[in-house]
Amino acid sequence: MEEQKGAAEAESLLEDLxxxxxxIKVEQFINAVSDNSFPINIEFHGFSADQFLGKAVGSDEGAAIIVNSNIPDSRRLNFTAAHEAGHVCMxxxxxVSQNFACGDSELRDYFKNPLERQANGFASGLLMPKRLVKSITDxxxxxxxxxxxxxxxxxxxxAAFRRLSWLEKAPVAMVIHQNKQFKRxxxxxxxxxxxxxxxxSNEQMASCTNAIHEGFPSDFDSVDPIDWVTPEHKGMHLSELYASSILLNEGFIYTILSYDDDCLEDTDVDD
Structure with missing residues (x-):
């Protein structure tokens, strides 16, 4: 898996350095990787949102990273910088290649492009290295x-959900809505x-925790799977599903879906 390859590379570099x-501060990491034989510069400049999120360009003599400082979410901006660092290092x-410009078109073609997936994995491993993240949670x-x-x-x-779910290798999903409308x-x-x-539905909305005012919950509700998924797959029936929904700014609702072995029933019948 390309993301795993990228994460492993980032974690190895962090340990070596x-x-x-x-x-982990991306600029500090870049300064640590950079040296006289291969200098790396990182700069932040304002561009229109439809131009690009970040760029990485270089040669066998050095490299430069440019991040769009107009990315409105500071944490997305931070991840973009780490993503471009992945292009430089990997x-x-x-x-492998000397010029990367990452924007909406690259996001749309993400699963077709192994280099973009490697850079995303690198960003995840760089900002959330396994050996340090494991000590934060249970x-x-x-x-x-x-x-x-x-x-x-x-x-x-x-990004935190993706990282934790990959580390724990659990059957989970995150569903995103905005103002009740399905997004992805x-x-x-x-x-x-x-x-x-x-x-x-109104019932699903009523079960949301307002994370802005009430904090982020650790518990789940037991729900009817048919409200969220098609409960049949390859001879298995999902009889129960766990859901935890939070309401965020701008009407966004994030829901974690999960199940375990107790939720599954075998529908195959032997003759």
Whole structure:
């Protein structure tokens, strides 16, 4: 998996360079990697939102990273800088390619481009290295733990969810709505059921925790799977599903879906 390759490379570099506390500052990391034989500069400049998020350019003599300082979310900006650092360390320094411009088109083609996936994995491993993140939480994938990682590592909730769910290898998914309207979802390879891409019902909205005022919960509700997923897959029936929804700014609702072995029933019948 390309993301795992990127994360492993970042974690190896952090250990070699002696980074042993959070948060990892991208500019400090770049300064540590840079030397006289291969100088690396990182700069932040304002561009229109549709131009690009970040760039990494270089040669066999050095490299430069340019990050769009107009990215409105500071944590997304931080992840973008770490992503471009991944291009420098894994691709430019290794002679794979010398010019990367990352924007909306690259995001759309993300799964078709192994280099972009490697850079994303690098950013995840750089900002949230396994050996340091593991000490922050008890390992359970819930909003409280995700929030701890997000705050400590200066990353978005989605990035923290992706990292924690990959480290724990659990059957979980995150579904994103805005003002009840379905936007998208993120699921792990361990989550076997098709997610319904539907808008939220009034009942589902009522079960949300207002994270802005009430904090981030660690508990889940037991819900009818049919409200969220197609509960049949390869001879298995999902009889129960766990859900935890939070309401954030701008009407965004993030929901974690999870299940365990007790939720599964075998529907195959032997003759």
């Amino acid at each position: 002696g980074f042993d506390s959070l948060p 691709h430019i320094m290794q002679g 390992g359970d994938i819930n909003w409280y733990n995700i929030k701890q990682i997000s705050d400590k590592c200066d990353t978005s909730l989605e 979802f993120v699921s792990t390879k361990h989550f076997d059921f098709y997610i319904q891409q539907t808008n939220l």
